[in-house]
Amino acid sequence: MPLLLFILFLVISTLYSLVGFGGGSSYTAILYLTDTPEALIKIVSLSCNIVVSALGVVAFGRAGHLKLAIALPFIITSIPLAYLGGAWAISSFVFRNLLAIALSLSGLLMLATHKKSQWIPRPLSLKFKWLGGGIFGGILGLLSGLVGIGGGIFLSPAMNLARWATPKQIAAVASLFIFCNSIAGMIGQITKQEATWEHYQNYAALPISVLVGGFIGSYFGSRKLPNTWIRRGTGILVIIVAARIWYQLYV
Secondary structure (H helix, E strand, O other): OOHHHHHHHHHHHHHHHOOOOOOHHHHHHHHHHOOOOHHHHHHHHHHHHHHHHHHHHHHHHHOOOOOHHHHHHHHHHHHHHHHHHHHOOOOHHHHHHHHHHHHHHHHHHHHOOOOHHHHOOOOOOHHHHHHHHHHHHHHHHHHHHHHOOOOHHHHHHHHHHOOOOOHHHHHHHHHHHHHHHHHHHHHHHHHOOOOOHHHHHHHOOHHHHHHHHHHHHHHHHOOOOOOHHHHHHHHHHHHHHHHHHHHHHHO
16 A cells, blocks of 8 residues: 555544534545545455544544534434445446545535624424434435445534534434434445455554544644635645546536
């Protein structure tokens, strides 16, 4: 495994964990650029997601920002559908299209700016939280399992737009959401037996890399919000990779 890949994963995990993300979209993008086999892209991305998001859950939880009542409506439906998405065998063409769509959307969401008023929580009805959260969580869970990302990069902007909770509470929910989805998606991927330990062992050092980055980012992210340029920089990176996939598919 190239040293550059190890360093890139460390940097990505640090930046993403600042806001409660696992980094799955960028891990997937980088692995795609290095011509990693598609079956391994999902496994490696999800395993790194699990490591980083677990650190986020602990850090944001210890800081008092994790509220299970906020997270449950999303998680209850996302877990079974993430497993279903992971176990669902799809063609290479479908995978690359889904990946390009997911990366394009996540990149645009990371570039989106939020007005100050959007960071102020507003009261939402219990029915809206459970119905809206359940439907949205289920959709993201299915996408997470299919593509090999955690889904938090979609969940967080939507919760901010709806002013669902405080920024740090949303980051905590995103961490837990990614953690649960990544485990369920990983189990689903393993059931397909498309990749073996012999294939994975060349990438086994990457979870160690993101463990270090995730610890750094989660520690500071749970105490201080990051600068906007971090989101914009990673958003641009993800969009560039998405554009390359679109080009390879249709040009």
